[in-house]
Amino acid sequence: MEEKLPEHIAVIMDGNGRWARERGLPRSRGHLAGVDAVRALVRECRRLGIGYVTVYAFSRENWRRPETEVSFLFDLFLQFLRQELPELMKEDIRLSFIGEAGDLPFAVRHALEYAMKKTAGNRSMVFTLAISYAGREEILRAARLALEKGLRPEELTEEAFRTLLYDPALPDPDLVIRTSGEERLSNFLLFQSAYAELYFSPVLWPDFGPEELKKALTSYAGRVRRFGRTDEQLR
Ligand code: FPP
Numbered sequence: 001m002e003e004k005l006p007e008h009i010a011v012i013m014d015g016n017g018r019w020a021r022e023r024g025l026p027r028s029r030g031h032l033a034g035v036d037a038v039r040a041l042v043r044e045c046r047r048l049g050i051g052y053v054t055v056y057a058f059s060r061e062n063w064r065r066p067e068t069e070v071s072f073l074f075d076l077f078l079q080f081l082r083q084e085l086p087e088l089m090k091e092d093i094r095l096s097f098i099g100e101a102g103d104l105p106f107a108v109r110h111a112l113e114y115a116m117k118k119t120a121g122n123r124s125m126v127f128t129l130a131i132s133y134a135g136r137e138e139i140l141r142a143a144r145l146a147l148e149k150g151l152r153p154e155e156l157t158e159e160a161f162r163t164l165l166y167d168p169a170l171p172d173p174d175l176v177i178r179t180s181g182e183e184r185l186s187n188f189l190l191f192q193s194a195y196a197e198l199y200f201s202p203v204l205w206p207d208f209g210p211e212e213l214k215k216a217l218t219s220y221a222g223r224v225r226r227f228g229r230t231d232e233q234l235r
Contacts, residue, residue: 015180015204033206135190
């Protein structure tokens with residue numbers, strides 16, 4: 001397909017609620033449809049040979065949603081982790097997590113840890129769930145860790161700082177996709193997205209299937225990433 005694929009795609013899945021409302025359905029039905037879209041995304045990226053896929057499943061700010069919606073979402077995460085484990089094993093996909101693990105209900109935390117342990121040896125792709133994640137909090141936490149470790153100012157290089165992020169092995173995203181027409185990062189991977197290409201789709205998350213992903217990849221393939229250099233230097 002496209003000649004230049006991103007190594008790491010990060011996705012802000014937005015629009016489940018609007019998808020449901022348009023159909024006269026409760027918001028929960030939008031989230032259920034959103035899970036199917038996550039499954040399809042992972043499958044397609046695996047097929048294409050994309051190395052890393054990260055999805056923003058729940059931000060720290062999302063705790064402000066009604067209690068019933070929050071508990072529905074966490075039940076969904078739990079069910080997803082349990083149901084998808086055989087597929088992750090079959091497809092040789094490693095599961096990873098970024099976010100405040102301490103915020104999570106015990107059962108979800110346990111299921112995440114179990115799935116991460118089981119898939120730890122998988123090598124074909126890394127699928128990262130961002131749950132109770134906030135980019136600023138990740139940066140502040142890293143800064144606090146640096147202080148706790150007693151690092152001297154000159155020791156706090158970019159490289160050293162990265163080792164203090166939630167998942168130091170996660171490469172920077174090459175492409176950040178946000179659905180539903182919103183054009184914001186909303187505290188997602190703030191440190192890591194410094195040079196990411198951004199792609200905003202008007203499509204609501206449950207409708208973001210392989211065809212829509214293809215559009216995002218085509219857009220990405222057509223972009224020139226200069227990383228501060230001039231066009232001439234890149235020739
Ligand atoms: C955004 O839609 C979606 C969320 C906050 C939750 C994301 C969850 C899923 C896609 C389902 C579960 C995912 C996994 C990984 C199992 P919204 O509710 O903000 O939509 P709206 O802006 O239209 O209200």
